[in-house]
Amino acid sequence: MAKVLMKGNEAIAEAAIRAGANNYFCYPITPQTEVAEYLAKRMPEVGGVFLQAESEVAVGNIVFGAASTGKRVFTTSSSPGISLMQEAISYMAGAQLPCVILNIMRGGPGLGGILPAQSDYFQATKGGGHGDYRLLVLAPSTIQEAVDLTMLACHLADKYRNPVMIIGDGMIGQMMEPVEFPENYTEPELPTKDTWAATGAKGRKPRVIKSLFLDPYKLEDNSVVLYNKYQQMKKDEVRFELYKTSTKNKVLIVSYGTMARICQTVIDELEEEGVSVGLFRPITVYPFPEAALEKEATRKNIDTVLTVEMSMGQMVEDVERAIARRRPVEFFGRTGGIVPTPDEVKKQIKELIKKKHGAKTRQSTTKSKKKG
Amino acid sequence: MSGKTRFTPPQFSNKILIIVGGFGSGKSEVSVNLAAYLARTSSEAVTIADLDVINPYFRSREAASQLASLGVKSLIPGGENVHADLPIVIPEVKGAIEEPGGTLILDVGGDDLGARVLSSLRDAFPATGYDLLLTHNANRPFTSDLEGTLKVMSEIEGASRMKFTGIICNTHLMKDTTSEVVLTGLKQSREVSATANVPIVFLSAVTEVLETMDPELIDCPILPLNRSLLKPWERQAPTGGN
Numbered sequence: 001m002a003k004v005l006m007k008g009n010e011a012i013a014e015a016a017i018r019a020g021a022n023n024y025f026c027y028p029i030t031p032q033t034e035v036a037e038y039l040a041k042r043m044p045e046v047g048g049v050f051l052q053a054e055s056e057v058a059v060g061n062i063v064f065g066a067a068s069t070g071k072r073v074f075t076t077s078s079s080p081g082i083s084l085m086q087e088a089i090s091y092m093a094g095a096q097l098p099c100v101i102l103n104i105m106r107g108g109p110g111l112g113g114i115l116p117a118q119s120d121y122f123q124a125t126k127g128g129g130h131g132d133y134r135l136l137v138l139a140p141s142t143i144q145e146a147v148d149l150t151m152l153a154c155h156l157a158d159k160y161r162n163p164v165m166i167i168g169d170g171m172i173g174q175m176m177e178p179v180e181f182p183e184n185y186t187e188p189e190l191p192t193k194d195t196w197a198a199t200g201a202k203g204r205k206p207r208v209i210k211s212l213f214l215d216p217y218k219l220e221d222n223s224v225v226l227y228n229k230y231q232q233m234k235k236d237e238v239r240f241e242l243y244k245t246s247t248k249n250k251v252l253i254v255s256y257g258t259m260a261r262i263c264q265t266v267i268d269e270l271e272e273e274g275v276s277v278g279l280f281r282p283i284t285v286y287p288f289p290e291a292a293l294e295k296e297a298t299r300k301n302i303d304t305v306l307t308v309e310m311s312m313g314q315m316v317e318d319v320e321r322a323i324a325r326r327r328p329v330e331f332f333g334r335t336g337g338i339v340p341t342p343d344e345v346k347k348q349i350k351e352l353i354k355k356k357h358g359a360k361t362r363q364s365t366t367k368s369k370k371k372g
Numbered sequence: 373m374s375g376k377t378r379f380t381p382p383q384f385s386n387k388i389l390i391i392v393g394g395f396g397s398g399k400s401e402v403s404v405n406l407a408a409y410l411a412r413t414s415s416e417a418v419t420i421a422d423l424d425v426i427n428p429y430f431r432s433r434e435a436a437s438q439l440a441s442l443g444v445k446s447l448i449p450g451g452e453n454v455h456a457d458l459p460i461v462i463p464e465v466k467g468a469i470e471e472p473g474g475t476l477i478l479d480v481g482g483d484d485l486g487a488r489v490l491s492s493l494r495d496a497f498p499a500t501g502y503d504l505l506l507t508h509n510a511n512r513p514f515t516s517d518l519e520g521t522l523k524v525m526s527e528i529e530g531a532s533r534m535k536f537t538g539i540i541c542n543t544h545l546m547k548d549t550t551s552e553v554v555l556t557g558l559k560q561s562r563e564v565s566a567t568a569n570v571p572i573v574f575l576s577a578v579t580e581v582l583e584t585m586d587p588e589l590i591d592c593p594i595l596p597l598n599r600s601l602l603k604p605w606e607r608q609a610p611t612g613g614n
Contacts, residue, residue, distance in 0.1 A: 003511070003548060004512070004513055005509065005511040005512055005544070005546060006396075006512075006513065007395075007396050010396075010513065014513075030457050031428045031429065037395075113455065114428045114455065114456070114457060115428070115429070116429075170428070170429065171429070171603070171604070174427070174428060174429040175430070175603055176396055176430075176546065177546060178511075178548045258603075258605070261603075261604075261605040262604050262605040264605065265605040265606075265607070337455075339604045340604075341604065342605060342607075
């Protein structure tokens with residue numbers, strides 16, 4: 001198929017249709033409303049369901065109900081709207097229901113603002129709702145990747161019978177880039193849904209889909225089933241990308257989403273100035289690519305790991321955990337809808353290198369003490 | 373820029389240029405570049421009004437300070453509201469329509485939804501003396517064929533209560549734009565132009581691509597674009613002779 005120019009929100013919407021997620025429920029909120037705008041036009045063309053509910057609380061529960069039928073279900077929102085869906089998301093995880101949720105993040109907390117942010121990382125990766133559950137969370141950095149990951153998300157949700165979330169900062173929703181949709185999309189085979197889906201009980205025993213287990217042993221059993229799925233995800237679904245990582249790197253940047261692209265510009269420009277910096281970009285932020293990051297971050301020449309985010313520092317905790325104090329982890333971020341400029345990030349790296357080299361000559365004893 | 377003289381620049385007899393079009397067709401980038409071009413080449417005052425009440429990002433207001441350095445006045449909401457995606461039209465816009473002074477460019481939001489703002493200002497417009505210009509990008513999903521483009525045009529005309537007077541051929545694929553993309557787009561805009569009986573007023577494309585093209589193949593005026601509404605990781609291209 002020829003390339004078309006699409007806004008992220010539109011491209012993600014089309015990708016969901018291509019992956020067969022023909023049941024879409026929504027409530028408008030900036031900066032993701034174009035998903036709804038687009039699907040309001042497109043869903044009737046493919047015979048799908050488009051429904052705008054009265055609130056995100058309602059959307060979450062409609063998604064819960066629709067997912068129980070075994071059909072592919074998709075919803076989208078932005079930060080405050082995603083908060084309102086948390087109850088239903090927890091219920092769906094508990095009841096082992098697949099669905100795909102897109103969060104085009106804006107500045108928070110509260111109503112915040114409408115400009116791009118990455119400050120819902122904690123909410124997405126650490127469980128925004130209650131209980132022992134996790135979401136599989138994908139973080140695209142280009143519109144093409146947003147398309148590919150949306151289609152993958154539909155598959156993974158069914159594979160694990162668990163909600164899958166795609167997080168993109170506002171830029172992913174709002175910017176336009178050329179994209180291509182796969183010509184013949186075929187998915188790896190999935191287990192039948194006809195063991196659990198509510199498809200009408202005529203001629204068979206009724207199935208019960210629930211997250212309520214009054215018997216604590218049964219509730220614990222359910223949590224163990226979920227836990228085992230998350231362990232499986234950690235084994236099979238970790239995704240990341242490296243950019244210009246080499247043994248020459250002095251600094252390793254860890255950054256995701258469009259923030260990583262700003263870091264790429266920085267890395268290219270620093271390379272021309274003779275400063276070698278690499279980028280580690282998590283694509284799955286849950287499961288977090290811990291082992292791979294540890295390996296990259298502890299290469300011989302790397303003095304410092306710098307985490308760059310559009311937040312006050314959320315992923316930085318996962319980075320610290322992965323590296324387990326084997327390298328100093330620094331953080332740089334802007335928040336509230338302010339997108340760091342390449343110059344700001346560049347300045348930060350130069351200061352870090354300067355500090356490091358200064359420290360080497362002046363305070364070698366303190367440093368070796370720290371090391372030990 | 374050496375290539376500039378090779379092309380016929382766009383010319384307008386009307387004082388008010390209203391830039392509308394399908395959602396994401398490139399209206400803001402065209403508006404900003406048109407304002408900059410007119411400011412550089414004419415002695416008259418140039419004003420741009422950002423009437424985009426649809427998009428939250430990548431609006432012409434982001435280029436306000438850049439345009440101010442060229443003497444272009446921007447009419448945009450003040451204070452915090454500059455960041456809002458609320459249907460705010462400041463009173464100065466109506467005043468500027470009633471008495472444009474020099475050239476007034478109205479950068480309107482996409483589709484009929486964005487064009488609805490014109491309806492509320494309809495009474496301020498003179499009976500004639502304005503251009504309603506469709507920005508056409510044939511690589512956008514809903515304006516990729518004749519039928520779709522005509523539908524968008526009729527919806528915009530309905531919402532704005534105005535008639536089209538011109539088409540801006542703005543087919544591109546951002547960084548993947550080639551001369552072939554531009555020429556295929558021109559062909560499609562011509563088809564729209566012939567069917568709707570609305571002339572093509574100019575073709576717009578980035579300078580880097582235009583410089584690779586044979587001017588003979590483009591039989592309409594041309595506005596070279598220097599991209600101004602950039603993504604955070606993009607750097608402004610050097611502008612050459614300016």
